[in-house]
Amino acid sequence: MSLNYAFMVQDIPVVLAALPRTLGFALCAYMGAILLAFLAGICILRNIPLLKQLVIALNTLLKGVPLMVQLLLCFYAIPYLLQGLDGFLGYAYNPKNPSYFAFALVAFAFNYGAYMTDVVLSSYRAVDKGQLEAAYSVGMSAWQGLAHIVLPQALVIAIPNLTNYFIWLFKASSLASLVNVFELLATARMSTANNYAILEGYIVAAGIYWLVCVLAEKGFALLDKKMNKFRHDLPTA
């Protein structure tokens, strides 16, 4: 099998330069997803009528449709929405420079937000009910009980799930290359445009993704271990 090894070596720094951008994209999408999941979790846990049913229906839809379809839908539909918003509150629609980055971000945030809602719910429910009752019994307000008693414990429970979702999101972010986001995979494809060494470019990209994922997995495992010391006194039930 003949590969252009010289090109592969020289391609590594080129593709690697796109890694911060890719990680930034993944991190932005992740933050958005956590925020949405948190809001959705509040809607469901607080039993807000109508909003709760709406959130559940939306989550079911988001989980039942491929991310690829959602990405393309955002890619095509958001410009129409923005066009409709033209002139609203002084917003001027500019069709020349659509922000593909932001379009893809919306799709990722909503898709992963739907999955992470389950994490929010399950980790909240995993905290013993007595903990909140104890907080009320010493005179804490609902907010204090949540912020000081429930959230820290729920977070510790949620960490393995949350870190897993980040790795998945990072890997899935390669799909964004198909909707004009110039991330790692798109950079690798572009870098091979001059010499038809497409396979070599993809091998380099695969190597980088693999390395980052393995490192992230190891790092997160270490973090999880560190968190164990907060777990030993939790009720096991």
Place this chain on the structure above:
Amino acid sequence: MWSGSELFAEALPQLAAYIPITLLCFAVPSLVALFMGSLICYIRVGKKNLLYYLASLFVSFFRGTPGLIQIYLFFFGLPKLVAVFGIDINRWDALIFFILSTCCNFSSFVSEAFRSAYLALDKGQIEAGYSIGFNRWQCFAQIIAPQALQIALPNLKNLEIDLLKGTAVAYVIGAMDVMGKAQYIISMHRGFGQIWVLLAAAVIYFLITVGLELLFNFLTKRFSRHEGVAA
């Protein structure tokens, strides 16, 4: 000219005609992964010999890189690889490359699901099997497999649903499944009304996912029907 809802109504039956192909993209890797996943799992819970490290490397690669890149690597790399042996597969359908890469990808994930289920098994169960004179195969078929499958089933369900939704990526190498057809219709309309075609595709994928969900809920119920009796 067409209106959006007309295009939706027009695209839906055309896309539905490609459901069997999407299901094929889904079913072949699922079945292959049951065997290959068990095999990898069997290797990885055993002694740490060369085979163990090879299997671990395989799983690490296919879990640690995006599925999209794996599809590209198979599509562009495999013909080059087998060309060394004088075999020409350049004319193969893109679908075959997609299925091959997805088989490897999905087997890795399934093997991990099986492995964690095996590790969660009570080892006393296996010892009890040996103590009443079961051989290795009997032990596996009568004791390990039914229990491990029950533990792995919720995990497996999520993976299968992910697999189904992952088939929507096959169009990037030119495979003609539901999504491929959707892209084809979009290009036939010169880039207008994509949203309606994609919505039709979304409806189809959603219905298949719901069906899959129901199937697995039924299986979960069936596999845990002895729960509480044998505990």
